[in-house]
Amino acid sequence: MLWxxxxxxxKELGVTRIPVVKHQALxxxxxxxxxxxxxxxxxxxxxxxxxxxxxxxxxxxxVGGTVDPLxxxxxxxxxxxxxxxxxxxxxxGLCIFVAFPALDIPEAFTAIHExxxxxxxxxxxxxxxxxxxxEVLTMxxxxxxxxxxxxxxxxxxxxxxxxxxxxxxxxxxxxDEDLDAVFDFVDETAAQMGLK
Amino acid sequence: MTVHVALFAYLSxxxxxxxxxxQARPVDVADGATVGELIAGLGLPDGPRAVFVxxxxxxDDQPLSDGDxxxxxxxxxxx
Numbered sequence: 001m002l003w004x005x006x007x008x009x010x011k012e013l014g015v016t017r018i019p020v021v022k023h024q025a026l027x028x029x030x031x032x033x034x035x036x037x038x039x040x041x042x043x044x045x046x047x048x049x050x051x052x053x054x055x056x057x058x059x060x061x062x063v064g065g066t067v068d069p070l071x072x073x074x075x076x077x078x079x080x081x082x083x084x085x086x087x088x089x090x091x092x093g094l095c096i097f098v099a100f101p102a103l104d105i106p107e108a109f110t111a112i113h114e115x116x117x118x119x120x121x122x123x124x125x126x127x128x129x130x131x132x133x134x135e136v137l138t139m140x141x142x143x144x145x146x147x148x149x150x151x152x153x154x155x156x157x158x159x160x161x162x163x164x165x166x167x168x169x170x171x172x173x174x175x176d177e178d179l180d181a182v183f184d185f186v187d188e189t190a191a192q193m194g195l196k
Numbered sequence: 197m198t199v200h201v202a203l204f205a206y207l208s209x210x211x212x213x214x215x216x217x218x219q220a221r222p223v224d225v226a227d228g229a230t231v232g233e234l235i236a237g238l239g240l241p242d243g244p245r246a247v248f249v250x251x252x253x254x255x256d257d258q259p260l261s262d263g264d265x266x267x268x269x270x271x272x273x274x275x
Binding site: 060063147 | 239244246251252253271
């Protein structure tokens with residue numbers, strides 16, 4: 001039974017709190033105590049995955065800024081920007097851990113676009129790299145839409161909104177409106193790419 | 197007063213009892229001591245670190261209270 005995954009196993013056993021998004025089981029970070037990672041779990045096109053937008057950086061490690069992990073403010077924007085940057089790094093074949101120096105050390109980000117320029121022979125700056133990330137996510141979101149995913153699938157399981165997590169006794173409090181704003185660039189990017 | 201100190205990863209070697217390990221150890225400090233004063237007393241090396249008191253981020257100038265739990269770890273991520 002276990003090899004059918006968390007959702008199938010939970011249903012088979014009659015479990016009512018199954019921690020999955022888009023059928024993908026959540027990784028180690030609880031989205032109530034690290035609300036930014038909850039935004040990533042809810043919205044990333046591949047289903048709950050911490051590496052798609054690793055907000056532990058600003059939520060816990062104070063890398064690339066500081067965003068209070070227990071509050072809803074700023075989480076959607078944090079996750080959105082990290083998801084764009086991560087899609088770019090993944091597509092270049094770079095490891096996600098490259099993000100740590102690149103978030104805080106300007107020379108590290110410069111090194112990335114110089115590397116891409118050396119490889120392609122074209123001019124690449126920060127804007128072009130982030131646009132690459134937006135284009136990748138746009139294709140993923142359009143794919144998901146065509147196979148039937150809707151905004152209702154960009155949500156955490158109900159119990160994260162209802163059951164308080166000790167010791168801080170918090171629930172996931174990022175609004176649906178904020179979650180739906182994470183991919184507000186998709187229509188514009190799709191038009192730029194000539195996609196519908 | 198007593199503060200329970202947990203040091204993670206390579207920082208654990210700076211536990212006053214020299215025993216390492218990530219479990220918290222009681223450390224006696226002067227009443228009203230700050231996070232920064234306790235850290236200075238441990239002799240931790242300079243460098244980026246995440247500091248928490250009772251599970252919340254804490255700045256160096258935050259005063260400690262008897263029974264607080266201080267946790268410190270270097271910026272580490274899992275993937």
